[in-house]
Amino acid sequence: MRLDKFICRCTELTRSEAKKLLKQGEVRVSGEVIKDPGFQVYPESEVTLFDNRLSFEQARYYMLYKPQDCICSNIDELYPSVLHFLDVDRAFDLHIAGRLDADTTGLILITDDGQWSHQITSPKKSCDKRYRVQTSKDIPESAIQAFAAGVQLQNESKLTRPATLQILAPREALLTISEGKYHQVKRMFAAIGNRVVGLHREQIGDIELDAELEPGQWRPLTGAEIASVNA
Template structure:
């Protein structure tokens, strides 16, 4: 394969931009700077962009991140810093969040470049459970758990929410598990019963639980078992 075609595929940019990067001496093959896009790559060649190996990107990648407040889950936002600030990986912009969190919500975010895998998490038909630690402004009403288990009618929604499991921790904190992902769903569920969420932290997506050793802003690759827990028909 030609070097410029390989770089265009790996970096997701046009051949014209590839030529610019080659002239800027940002690409090496086997440790040597190559500026010719017509260079013929062999199977054993190791290609790097700004020192980051590209030939290692042949397979999909999966990470978990402990998201702090103040960052958005999109990979490109003109107004707010994104999660990619924390990701020190080659061609990090190809990763996307499998289930986003609001800018002020913290906790577990899964990042991948495997679209089919992330679809199993985000598609409503798969009913992937997510668990949140919720801090409330008002004391938790005694009947909230029963109401959530029956389904809540949200403002401007035609159907009630699917049954959700609420576990009270103390008067102002609870752990909520839902199996759908409507817009601002957790906050709107509590608003519908007259309460207000002051802090929200995601702990679990499906069988994948946030690694407690990860500080806010830290991430790690998913284990083989964690990846396989999101079953993808092949």
Template sequence: MRLDKYICDCTGLTRSQAGKLIRQRAIVVNGAIAKQAAMKLSAGDEVQLDGEVISPIGLRYLVMNKPEGYVCGLDDPHHAAVFTLLDEPAVEKIHSVGRLDVDTTGLLLLTDDGKWSHRISSPRHHIAKTYRVWTADAISEDAAARFAEGVVLRDEPTATKPAQLELVGSHEALLTIHEGRYHQVKRMFAALGNRVERLHRERIGQLQLPTDLELGEYRPLTDAELAAVFIGND
């Protein structure tokens, strides 16, 4: 691999920025100052930037406690993206696993592994997602039964997959769904004549929102947490 390409893979810098570092004599390979961007590296070569050994960025699996007011895309001119909360190299390679609305808080996964993301987001895999819901009106007594049967959302020809509703209070419940239609939780309650006032995602698969994360904070997933996402799902 070329030296400048290796630097890019380690830092997220562009080729031109990597070349500038080499010209500034900031790159050392195996103890010697590097002079050529096209220098070929071999397995086992040690590359240092400003005295620190650098290595390629591996695939990243992050969990965030998403705060209100942030979007999961880059196409909203009125709200900041969740990616602005990340202090990561090559942050532009990271995407959210599914999306939470701007006013929805809670468990959000972020990664640069497209296959992993697709496995979680695809309806074929039936990954359960549990939300805590607060509603404007009291939740009807038949809501759990109707959600378990599936409800037809406005402008959609097919009913939702069976969902599990657990009442917490007259205006509060835990809802577990197994798909990810557009604004699904809000639209499901709207189909019952109610309105969601607050929405907070607590769990994906068997992965609970870590208690050590304050709103806006994130960290890498542990191996156990990575496995928990898929426990009990197809």
């Protein structure tokens, strides 16, 4: 981890404040003054600021059942941020790994571990995400093969990656995708002449939304759930 980020994780300092103190020679690593903000340190590193050892705060990981009419952002806009639901210190220092639209409900993962969330959000990682979808029209059986082969989205140069569609009822299905294009699920159904009227995310990778949670509720991830992302 970068030294300036380490300092921010251990204190209330901003990144610019941490860099200023580094430049002033106020930070030592294993007794040696370090001024380089990019110097690599680890949770067990002995880092001191004003001769006081900094204690590393372990990364935090949560799941939250996102209700409608809130947004996956650190800033309140037209709708409030989902981070208001988290009753933890410095909740707005966290970020959402895999966002949902304001009108979409279900599983979101929240953390301050950037490398961990990158495993979920990076297109190169092909992290599966399962959605329960309600549509305005009946879903034809042909959609199963169409989604498996990839569909052409408007304003996209390539087909979507193969996706798995399981039809549960004439207008309800489970869809598993491994990428996260803008409004992808809605655009995939639009590509076959249908419209999504309800969308709920049930699973990200091996992490399923806890059945005990109600909309707006959250819990820390288990060790096994955290480890599954890097498996």
